[in-house]
Amino acid sequence: MPFETDSRVHRKLIDQLYVEAMLLADEARGYFDAAGKGDRDGLTPLQRVAFSCESLKVTTRLMHVIAWLLTQRAVDAGEMPRRDALDPSRRLGAAPQSDADAVAAMPEPARDLIAASAELYRRVARLDAAQGQDDAPASPARSMLNRLARAF
16 A cells, blocks of 8 residues: 555656646746747847747756656556656656856846756656665665675
């Protein structure tokens, strides 16, 4: 039964992250495609290029996150074996890094979206890194027994 509870918790976490990612993607699209045009127009030509690049980076981060979350949902739904989700092509893709100086010169709404996408990516990256590892941490007693067995 504990596995079923863990599975339900995992599903709930994946679903919450998916909703968060989709809302953030919609917010980013709305800002960078429409509302942010006025902000972008007030920037220097070089800053406008950086603004466009950061827009693409936000989109890339979010698309990697959403693809990874959809893979997890497929595993949870029994549509894909867990071992397939561990294939490198289904792991979380690498995200482009933002230049701190360029981001600092951006309008506040852009900075907020950049930071939110990077933070969501970091959280999902921790989950991705934990995939394939032993689900249950070794108990202290088991760890001590293993050390004793290796010593003798």
